[in-house]
Amino acid sequence: MSDISPLRFHVPEPPARPGEQPDFSYVVVPDAGAVRRPDIHVDPAEIRDLAYDLIRVLDDDGRAKGPWAPELDGDSQRRAMRAMVKTRAYDDRMLRAQRQGKTSFYMRCTGEEAFAVGQALELGPRDMFFPTYRQQGWLVARDWPLVEMMCQIFSNEKDRLHGRQMPVMYSVREAGFFSISGNLGTQYIQAVGWAMGAAIKGDTCIASAVVGEGTTAEPDFHHAMTFAATYRAPVILNVVNNQWAISSFQGIAGGEATTFASRAIGYGIPALRVDGNDYLAVVAATRWAAERARTNGGPTLIEWVTYRASAHSTSDDPSKYRPADEWVAWPLGDPVARLKQHLIVDGGWSEEQQAQLEADVETEVRTAAKEAESYGTLLDGRLASSKSIFDDVFKEPPPHLQRQRRQLEG
Amino acid sequence: MPTMPMNVAIRSALDVMLGRDDDVVVFGEDVGYFGGVFRCTDGLQATYGTNRVFDTPIAEGGIIGIAIGMGAYGLRPVAEIQFADYVYPGLDQLISEAARLRYRSGGEFTAPITVRMPGGGGIHGGQTHSQSPESLFTHVCGLKTVIPSTPYDAKGLLIAAIEDDDPVIFIEPKRLYNGPFDGHPERPIVPWSAHPLGEVPDGHFTVPLGSAAVRRSGEDVTVLAYGTMVYVAEAAAEETGVDAEIIDLRSLLPLDTDMIEQSVTKTGRCVIVHEATRTSGFGAELAATVQELCFFQLEAPIERVTGWDTPYPHAQEWDYFPGPARVGEALRRVVDS
Numbered sequence: 222m223s224d225i226s227p228l229r230f231h232v233p234e235p236p237a238r239p240g241e242q243p244d245f246s247y248v249v250v251p252d253a254g255a256v257r258r259p260d261i262h263v264d265p266a267e268i269r270d271l272a273y274d275l276i277r278v279l280d281d282d283g284r285a286k287g288p289w290a291p292e293l294d295g296d297s298q299r300r301a302m303r304a305m306v307k308t309r310a311y312d313d314r315m316l317r318a319q320r321q322g323k324t325s326f327y328m329r330c331t332g333e334e335a336f337a338v339g340q341a342l343e344l345g346p347r348d349m350f351f352p353t354y355r356q357q358g359w360l361v362a363r364d365w366p367l368v369e370m371m372c373q374i375f376s377n378e379k380d381r382l383h384g385r386q387m388p389v390m391y392s393v394r395e396a397g398f399f400s401i402s403g404n405l406g407t408q409y410i411q412a413v414g415w416a417m418g419a420a421i422k423g424d425t426c427i428a429s430a431v432v433g434e435g436t437t438a439e440p441d442f443h444h445a446m447t448f449a450a451t452y453r454a455p456v457i458l459n460v461v462n463n464q465w466a467i468s469s470f471q472g473i474a475g476g477e478a479t480t481f482a483s484r485a486i487g488y489g490i491p492a493l494r495v496d497g498n499d500y501l502a503v504v505a506a507t508r509w510a511a512e513r514a515r516t517n518g519g520p521t522l523i524e525w526v527t528y529r530a531s532a533h534s535t536s537d538d539p540s541k542y543r544p545a546d547e548w549v550a551w552p553l554g555d556p557v558a559r560l561k562q563h564l565i566v567d568g569g570w571s572e573e574q575q576a577q578l579e580a581d582v583e584t585e586v587r588t589a590a591k592e593a594e595s596y597g598t599l600l601d602g603r604l605a606s607s608k609s610i611f612d613d614v615f616k617e618p619p620p621h622l623q624r625q626r627r628q629l630e631g
Numbered sequence: 632m633p634t635m636p637m638n639v640a641i642r643s644a645l646d647v648m649l650g651r652d653d654d655v656v657v658f659g660e661d662v663g664y665f666g667g668v669f670r671c672t673d674g675l676q677a678t679y680g681t682n683r684v685f686d687t688p689i690a691e692g693g694i695i696g697i698a699i700g701m702g703a704y705g706l707r708p709v710a711e712i713q714f715a716d717y718v719y720p721g722l723d724q725l726i727s728e729a730a731r732l733r734y735r736s737g738g739e740f741t742a743p744i745t746v747r748m749p750g751g752g753g754i755h756g757g758q759t760h761s762q763s764p765e766s767l768f769t770h771v772c773g774l775k776t777v778i779p780s781t782p783y784d785a786k787g788l789l790i791a792a793i794e795d796d797d798p799v800i801f802i803e804p805k806r807l808y809n810g811p812f813d814g815h816p817e818r819p820i821v822p823w824s825a826h827p828l829g830e831v832p833d834g835h836f837t838v839p840l841g842s843a844a845v846r847r848s849g850e851d852v853t854v855l856a857y858g859t860m861v862y863v864a865e866a867a868a869e870e871t872g873v874d875a876e877i878i879d880l881r882s883l884l885p886l887d888t889d890m891i892e893q894s895v896t897k898t899g900r901c902v903i904v905h906e907a908t909r910t911s912g913f914g915a916e917l918a919a920t921v922q923e924l925c926f927f928q929l930e931a932p933i934e935r936v937t938g939w940d941t942p943y944p945h946a947q948e949w950d951y952f953p954g955p956a957r958v959g960e961a962l963r964r965v966v967d968s
Contacts, residue, residue, distance in 0.1 A: 392737065392739050394740065407727060410696030411699045411728065413696070414701045418700065418701040441693075448687075448690075448693050451688055613734045613738050621885065621886065
C-alpha cells in the first residue's frame with residue numbers, strides 16, 4: 222500500500238505553442254512508394270499495418286513512385302491543378318469579401334485542396350459526396366459555377382438556399398454534393414444510409430463521407446462504422462486529419478495513442494492512411510476504395526493526413542494557440558506546390574504556365590465575384606427575401622405556419 | 632369488417648405499404664426475423680425479404696441516421712425505435728437533420744421518413760419503458776407528430792405518415808396494443824375484437840394527418856386528449872356523469888385547431904389530459920391555443936390533468952398515471968366553476 226502514488230490526470234498538449242519552434246516529429250513520413258498496394262478485395266485483417274503507415278506516391282523530386290502510382294494522364298493532372306488553384310483563389314477572394322463586410326463568415330480550405338478535388342474528379346457523376354464545410358474544392362472541380370457559390374456566401378437574392386444557411390454550407394444535388402449540416406459528423410451515418418439505399422435498390426452508385434479527425438469522437442462516426450461494417454455498405458469513410466479542430470490539436474481527439482485510420486480495425490473495415498497533400502496518392506487511394514465499394518467489397522476508412530493552413534474560420538485566430546509558421550514546417554508540404562513540381566518534372570508543365578494559370582483563375586474569380594456582388598451582399602442589404610422563411614419547413618405549410626406567415630407579412 | 636388489435640393494424644399498414652411501394656423499407660432493433668418485441672413487424676421479413684425488412688444494431692442515432700440517408704437517396708424508410716424512452720440518442724439526427732434537411736437544402740434533399748415508437752405507460756415499465764416524449768418532437772419545427780388511439784386510426788395514420796414527404800414521429804400507445812384501457816388496471820382487459828373501434832379494413836386507406844376526431848359528443852366541457860387518455864377521459868365522463876365532449880387529437884402537429892375552437896366555443900370549458908409530465912408538456916401548448924382562440928367564450932379556467940413532474944415510477948404506477956378519478960375531479964371542478 223505504501224508505494225501507491227497519487228493519480229495523475231493527462232491532458233494532451235500539442236508539441237508547440239505560439240512562439241515555439243514547430244515540431245512535427247510525431248508525423249512519421251516514409252519514402253514515397255514504400256507502402257504495398259494490396260488487392261482491392263483483400264481481407265481487412267491482412268492490411269491492419271496500413272492503418273499505421275502512410276501511403277505516398279510523389280517523392281521529394283516530384284516523381285511518382287511505387288505500386289500506388291495511378292495512371293493519370295496529363296490533361297487530368299492539369300485539370301486537377303486548375304481546380305486546386307481556383308479553389309485557393311476563390312477562398313482568398315471570399316476571405317477578402319468577409320473582411321470587407323460583404324458576408325458574415327467564411328472558411329478556407331488552404332492546404333487541403335487535394336482531397337476534395339481528387340475525390341470530385343475520381344468519383345462518378347451519380348455518386349454522392351457527404352462533405353464537411355472544408356470541401357469547396359469538390360464544387361470547383363466539378364465546375365459548379367463560382368457565381369452560384371458566391372451568391373450563397375453573400376446570402377443574396379440569387380442564393381439557391383434563400384439565405385437560410387450560414388455561408389459555405391452549400392447544397393448542390395446536381396454536383397453530387399449533399400447539403401452541409403454544420404453539425405459535425407451527423408452526415409457520416411447518413412452517407413452510410415444513402416449507400417445502403419443504393420445497395421437495397423441494386424443501384425451502381427456509391428457514397429463518400431467526410432469528417433475531420435476531431436469529429437471521430439462523435440457517436441455518429443462510430444454509428445457509421447458499425448452500420449457500414451454490418452451491412453457492407455458501399456461507402457468511402459474519409460477522415461481528413463488536418464491536425465487542428467479549431468484550437469484543439471489532434472491529440473485531443475485521441476490521436477496521441479494511435480492513428481485515426483486504426484479506428485477501422487476494431488470494426489473489421491479496411492483502413493488506408495494516406496498523404497493527403499499528395500494528389501496522386503489521393504487519386505490512387507480513392508480509386509482503390511471506390512472500386513472495392515462498387516464491387517460489393519463494402520466500406521473503406523481512409524485517413525488523409527494533411528494540415529489546416531488557414532484559420533478554422535474568419536472567427537478564429539490561430540496565432541493564439543499554434544506557432545505562426547507551423548504550416549511552413551509541415552512535413553507533407555503544399556498539395557499545389559507538389560503537384561506543380563510533378564507536372565513540371567513529368568507532364569511538360571512550366572513555371573510560366575503555372576503563373577499564367579494562376580492569373581487566369583484570378584481573373585475568372587474576380588469576374589464571378591463582380592457578378593455575384595451585383596445580386597447583393599451583406600453591405601448593400603439585398604438579401605434573400607424574408608417571405609421565404611416559411612417555405613420548405615414542410616413540403617406544404619400546415620395551417621399554423623400559414624397563420625405565422627400572415628403575421629410576418631402584417 | 633375484420634377486427635384486429637392495434638399492433639396487428641400497424642403490421643397491416645406496413646404490409647400494405649411494403650406491398651404497394653418498392654421504396655418502403657422497415658428496420659429497427661429486433662424487427663426482422665423475430666418481428667419486433669411488440670410483434671408489429673411479425674412475418675414481414677418472411678414476406679418481403681431481408682432487403683426490405685431487417686434488424687439493426689442497437690444504436691438509435693444510427694437507425695435514424697441511416698433512415699435519413701436512405702430517404703435522401705429516394706427510399707421511404709420506416710424505422711422502429713423499440714421504446715420511445717430509447718429515442719434520445721437519436722434526437723440529434725431528428726432535430727438537427729431530419730427536421731431541417733428540406734429547409735436547409737432549399738428542397739434539394741428531403742427526409743420522407745417515419746419513426747415509430749411505443750410510448751406511454753400502464754404496463755409496469757418503470758421509468759425506461761413508460762415515457763411520453765411527444766412534446767420534445769412537437770417543439771421541433773419540421774417534424775410531424777402523430778399518436779393514434781384506435782386500431783383503425785393506427786393503420787390509417789401510419790399509411791398517411793409513410794406516404795407523407797416529411798419526417799413523421801409515430802408514437803404508439805403501447806397500453807392500447809391489445810385493447811382499449813380506461814385507466815382501471817383492476818378490471819379485466821377488453822380485447823379490441825370486442826370493441827367497435829377494433830374494426831379495421833383490409834387494404835389501403837388513410838386517416839389524414841392533422842384531423843382530430845370527436846370520440847364522445849357533449850355540451851358541458853371539452854376534453855382534449857390523445858392516446859390512452861382518450862379512454863380514461865371516456866371513463867371519467869361516464870363515472871361523473873359530466874356531459875363531456877371528448878376530442879381525440881390523433882395528430883399533435885399539425886394540430887386540428889378548427890375542431891378544438893368549434894368544440895370549446897360550444898362548451899365554454901376545457902380540460903386537457905395527457906400522461907406526459909406537466910411542465911412544458913403539450914398540454915401547455917393546448918391551453919395557450921385554447922385561450923388564444925376561445926378566450927371570450929371561456930366560462931372557467933382551463934385545467935390540465937397530467938403525469939406528475941417526476942420520473943415514471945414502477946411500483947407507484949397508478950399513483951402517477953392520471954386515471955379516471957383525477958380526470959373526473961377536474962371535470963367536476965371545471966363544470967362547477
